[in-house]
Amino acid sequence: METPGNLFCVAAPSGTGKSSLVKALLELDSRLAVSVSHTTRAPRGQEVNGREYWFVDEPTFRAMIGRREFFEHAQVHGHLYGTSRRAIQERLAHGDDVVLEIDWQGALQIKQLFPHAVLIFILPPSWDELAQRLNRRGEDPPDVIATRLANGRHEVAQARHFDFVIINSLFETALFDLKTVVHSQRLKYAAQARNRSQVFAALGLL
DSSP: OOOSSOEEEEEOOTTSSHHHHHHHHHHHOTTEEEOOEEESSOOOTTOOBTTTEEEOOHHHHHHHHHTTOEEEEEEETTEEEEEEHHHHHHHHHTTOEEEEEOOHHHHHHHHHHOTTOEEEEEEOSOHHHHHHHHHHHOOSOHHHHHHHHHHHHHHHGGGGGSSEEEEOSSHHHHHHHHHHHHHHHHHSHHHHHHHTHHHHHHTTOO
16 A cells, blocks of 8 residues: 555554654644554553543454454553554555554564554663663553563564564664655655655655
């Protein structure tokens, strides 16, 4: 599916800092919009419906699957997550660049639909540091944290399927790396040809 806008998919194990990095990136880059996913899990902390996620119950989510309203959906840590088809299509067709916070399963599904989608995986600097971050977050009981760490080992193994890998050891450095990936993608020949087709046509390049 060719669109003038670029699509960035950011995945990471829970606790790696993915959401914080994407939020900081959006504050720095006015050309970038976030697509809010749907989930059946309950809100955590200060999360707001329609900002971090659209929070729905499982029957509603499965009804949306039946109506083919998702580009992708997956079960993660016992909850369902999905990406709205219409929201993505409209923004990309309009020429907006869109970033998705997504799990690795969804990212690989998106890549099949959008071959030019850019997949970015955020890695923790170590397993010990990831465990400390999950504990410092104070949002989950010990058994849930143990599950997230166990699942994280499988998730990290999927990084080899992604286009870019960023290690979030120091937040400022990881944010710079993320900005660099986004900017570099916009300057690729194919991306420029899609986004600046009138210029390319005037120069006889299309």
